[in-house]
Amino acid sequence: MNTHTINMVFSIRDLQAGYGQKAVLHDVNIDIPPRSITAIIGPSGCGKSTFLRCLNRMNDLTPDFHMRGKIMHRDEDVYAPTVDVTHLRRRIGMVFQKPNPFPKSIFDNVAYGLRIHGMRDSKKITEKVHDSLVKAALWDEVKDHLTMPALRLSGGQQQRLCIARTIAVEPEVILFDEPCSALDPVSTRNIENLIVQLKKDYALIVVTHNLQQAHRIADYVGLFHMGRLVEFGVMKQVFEQPAHHLTRDYVQGVFG
């Protein structure tokens, strides 16, 4: 594991989290490197989604959620009382399992984030929407009907739209919570290609239960099991020479 943590996007120390009486995460320590794809894998209920939602404080919205430990984003404590959550979530974007475009036009879906953060100049908004849709590899498909309701797009297009609206507010990190599990294979490949494309500008953390997907796109892989981080390292190493017997069993499909 990398020890010089200065350049890390996230440094997480002794993270414990849970809902009410139920403890979900135990003693998680992890460093997420910049401009790379980190895949978080593990069986259902192992805490990988909870972990992801700690990073942009999405768990704040869940009643009874509690956590201990430290999550540093660059040199800022994510859970410091002075942190403005809206500002934090803008810098740490999130894409969900099920595509959730707003019931508005394609254009307004991307423009929404810009407007709520105070952009008024319609020329600048138009430009930014264009750039974001291009970056999300959706522009060519939607450029002629930007005023169409976003809900009429296919599932894969909707997911790319959700990525476009996340990109529009200029985050530094994008969190993906099983972004392809509701999509068909072709759309999945589109999203995967897009994620790989995005890595030159952003740090990407992808929760997935699809091992092949982690193998195809990830630079680093972390395996969670029963709320603990079992192993974390460079993708090739985790898949080919796992240090832990649980990792070996999981990547070979002995359990899952």
Next chain:
Amino acid sequence: MNNVYHNLHDPWWVRRASGIDQVVKYLGILSIGVGVVVLAVLTGQAVLQGLPRLHAEFFTSFPSRVAAQAGILSAWVGTIWVVVLCACMSVPLGIMTAIYLEEYSGKRLLSRILEINIANLAGVPSIIYGLLGLGLFVRFLSFGRSVLAGAATLALLILPIVILATREALRAVPHSLREGSYALGASRWQTMWHQVLPAAFPSVLTGIILAVSRAVGETAPLIMIGALTYVAFLPQSVRDPFTVLPIQIFNWVSRPQQAFAANAAAGVVVLLGITLIINAGAIWLRQRYRQKI
């Protein structure tokens, strides 16, 4: 012969199942029939009896001792004054209360107690609200027997309905919509205003319309606070005395002369018409709104 698709050899409770389907179907048709027939008879009778009186002067004349000259001018104008004012008071209050309880307050004990009480208030008989209005608005706040007192009393009456309907509507908005907005760094109010409220709007509107329709037809609390039954002038301000359609109808029905019964029937038709127009307006608004999405 192949008997796979016949259930002759099944036990009786399995064979009974398809029979029950038939019974349920006809019971349903019968229940609907009762409602439709009763409604049709009532409406039909009112229309038949009231139709001769439904000409222009009926809407432009004040009540009179002579049945043939009596009209509902003060009644329908009063109804509109009271209902519009009542909606202006109860709708913003109700929606803001619902938003606070649903989105801001959390699930603490206090909000649970409030929730139970609001649900109970929605079922309190309207005459009780009349007593409250008499004590609070007419006497204590000395609004007098005015449009303002009537509207405020009706606003209290429908406030629980508006709150409950709005909360239900907010709850029905999928959580994923809120998450999408929060994940972009939107604040609670931005998420509420730009995403949740527009998505909940059609259902909120339905609830408000149901509540307002109830206010249109309410009589007891207004009699309790002293709305007049004979008004030969139009209210010029919210501090003026007033009457409303249901009270005018009640007044005519209680007279012995047969001619006034026709007036009452005509009034019923107008009252039904107003309710129908409000409902149609709501449906039209909702439809237009859905098409935009």
